[in-house]
Amino acid sequence: METRKGTKTRNKWILSALIAILVLAIAGCGSDNANNASSASNAGSTNSGGSAAETVVKFASDASYAPMEYMDKDTIKGFDIDFIAAVMEEAGMKYEVVNTGWDTMLESVKQGTEYQAGLSSVSITDDRQQTYDFSVPYFESTNMIMVKEGSDIKSALDLKDKTVAVQTATTADELMSKIMGVGNTKLKRFDSNTVAMMELDNGGADAVVADIAIVREYIKNNPKMKLVGITDTPNFGSEFYGILYPKGSELKAKLDPAIQKVIENGKYEEIYKKWFGEAPDLTNLKNAQ
Amino acid sequence: MDFNFDIIWGYFPLFLRGTLYTIGFSIASIILGSILGLGIGFGRMLKSPLWRWPFDAYVNIFRGTPLYVQILIVHFGVVPFFYGSTNALISGVVALSLNSAAYAGEIFRAGIQSVDSGQREAALSLGMTRGQSMRFVVLPQAIKRMVPAFGNEFIVLVKDSSLLALVAAPEIMYWGNTMKGQYMRIWEPYLTAAVIYFILTYSLNKLLGYIERRM
Numbered sequence: 477m478e479t480r481k482g483t484k485t486r487n488k489w490i491l492s493a494l495i496a497i498l499v500l501a502i503a504g505c506g507s508d509n510a511n512n513a514s515s516a517s518n519a520g521s522t523n524s525g526g527s528a529a530e531t532v533v534k535f536a537s538d539a540s541y542a543p544m545e546y547m548d549k550d551t552i553k554g555f556d557i558d559f560i561a562a563v564m565e566e567a568g569m570k571y572e573v574v575n576t577g578w579d580t581m582l583e584s585v586k587q588g589t590e591y592q593a594g595l596s597s598v599s600i601t602d603d604r605q606q607t608y609d610f611s612v613p614y615f616e617s618t619n620m621i622m623v624k625e626g627s628d629i630k631s632a633l634d635l636k637d638k639t640v641a642v643q644t645a646t647t648a649d650e651l652m653s654k655i656m657g658v659g660n661t662k663l664k665r666f667d668s669n670t671v672a673m674m675e676l677d678n679g680g681a682d683a684v685v686a687d688i689a690i691v692r693e694y695i696k697n698n699p700k701m702k703l704v705g706i707t708d709t710p711n712f713g714s715e716f717y718g719i720l721y722p723k724g725s726e727l728k729a730k731l732d733p734a735i736q737k738v739i740e741n742g743k744y745e746e747i748y749k750k751w752f753g754e755a756p757d758l759t760n761l762k763n764a765q
Numbered sequence: 766m767d768f769n770f771d772i773i774w775g776y777f778p779l780f781l782r783g784t785l786y787t788i789g790f791s792i793a794s795i796i797l798g799s800i801l802g803l804g805i806g807f808g809r810m811l812k813s814p815l816w817r818w819p820f821d822a823y824v825n826i827f828r829g830t831p832l833y834v835q836i837l838i839v840h841f842g843v844v845p846f847f848y849g850s851t852n853a854l855i856s857g858v859v860a861l862s863l864n865s866a867a868y869a870g871e872i873f874r875a876g877i878q879s880v881d882s883g884q885r886e887a888a889l890s891l892g893m894t895r896g897q898s899m900r901f902v903v904l905p906q907a908i909k910r911m912v913p914a915f916g917n918e919f920i921v922l923v924k925d926s927s928l929l930a931l932v933a934a935p936e937i938m939y940w941g942n943t944m945k946g947q948y949m950r951i952w953e954p955y956l957t958a959a960v961i962y963f964i965l966t967y968s969l970n971k972l973l974g975y976i977e978r979r980m
Binding site for chain 2: 492579582583603604606607608641644645646649650653658659661664665666667671674675678679680
């Protein structure tokens with residue numbers, strides 16, 4: 477035992493250093509290879525004379541965001557799904573939408589090999605544009621406050637010293653981080669809006685902030701909980717969803733005109749009515765494009 | 766590889782705070798889980814099946830279901846029932862302790878049963894009472910054998926505490942998720958979290974190695 481002790485500790489150090497290097501190397505190679513591969517496949521498709529119809533565009537999505545995209549048993553449904561169907565028909569391209577979850581979507585779209593785009597109600601923000609390219613805006617949204625009936629909360633600023641639940645990685649998280657401070661422990665971030673809403677229901681939060689479509693759907697589906705939705709236009713401005721592309725993607729140039737066409741030819745309005753029961757006000761969306 | 770260290774520095778104070786929470790959750794749950802586990806371990810060694818079955822059931826349920834679900838049940842069911850509303854700090858300690866107790870109980874039981882029955886018989890034949898033979902003969906030998914298994918359990922517990930991000934307990938993984946949300950990048954937050962967990966578990970490992978050699 478005693479004689480081995482010295483070499484054992486040294487070996488331990490060498491081993492841990494090796495593991496650390498290995499992890500970094502794998503991570504590094506991973507993204508390098510991915511970049512090479514994606515540029516290679518792009519080159520391939522241009523060489524074959526732009527036969528866009530033959531390549532299948534694969535969209536990654538986090539389908540846990542009803543009514544925008546969600547799983548109904550094993551099929552993916554929602555506004556975004558119907559919308560992309562119209563866009564891809566307009567562009568004349570084959571496509572597929574796969575539920576990958578949020579994290580996998582982020583990384584695989586960044587690499588751009590398996591999935592060439594992300595479709596998951598992603599709001600276009602400056603921070604995100606540093607890592608990704610976005611399509612032209614295709615959906616106008618805003619955040620909404622959800623409270624229990626009889627609450628004294630009337631606007632976003634009333635939330636300052638309240639306990640607020642949000643979903644991590646959403647613009648609601650970002651807005652409330654600005655209002656309350658990133659490190660504020662009264663701002664509770666959850667993996668999904670469902671869990672955030674359960675926290676409100678169980679008295680662990682005074683309010684939930686989330687996208688308006690999500691809050692409305694939840695209030696509609698849970699009439700017994702006596703919930704109220706509050707809009708606050710001055711503090712929660714308009715935001716726009718975009719399709720997520722890897723940096724320098726050629727898809728953007730192909731799909732942007734198709735998106736605009738779908739919005740202009742009435743198809744968009746039809747899909748919007750199907751999911752939200754009312755006609756969209758397209759003025760802000762068209763201005764943002 | 767584009768690895769943006771600037772955003773890590775921005776989150777550094779939060780990761781530090783998260784680390785303190787992780788250490789707090791781990792220490793509290795290790796202590797509570799071990800105390801509870803000791804009782805469960807002895808309960809599992811009862812002769813009468815009638816008295817033994819609640820302890821058997823406890824171990825089987827907590828070892829046989831995902832901690833993920835246990836945390837949700839404790840957070841949204843058990844804690845609101847006793848405390849009135851949800852509280853991530855309480856549910857974190859309770860869920861981890863209850864889970865850890867099942868494993869600790871098995872470690873205690875296995876450690877004690879691994880001591881040859883001849884040892885106990887010899888102690889009894891020397892005129893020791895059953896309590897004395899347990900305290901002075903069986904337990905000292907058993908505890909020495911339990912140390913590596915406990916080390917393993919503690920390390921698993923430290924890493925398992927990352928699941929508490931699920932109910933917004935502000936530990937390391939929680940701030941990792943927050944950082945991921947702001948920048949929509951996964952390597953910076955997750956690798957940073959991994960490095961912190963590695964430092965924690967490696968130090969724990971060292972400490973346990975020291976204790977093992979001292980015994």
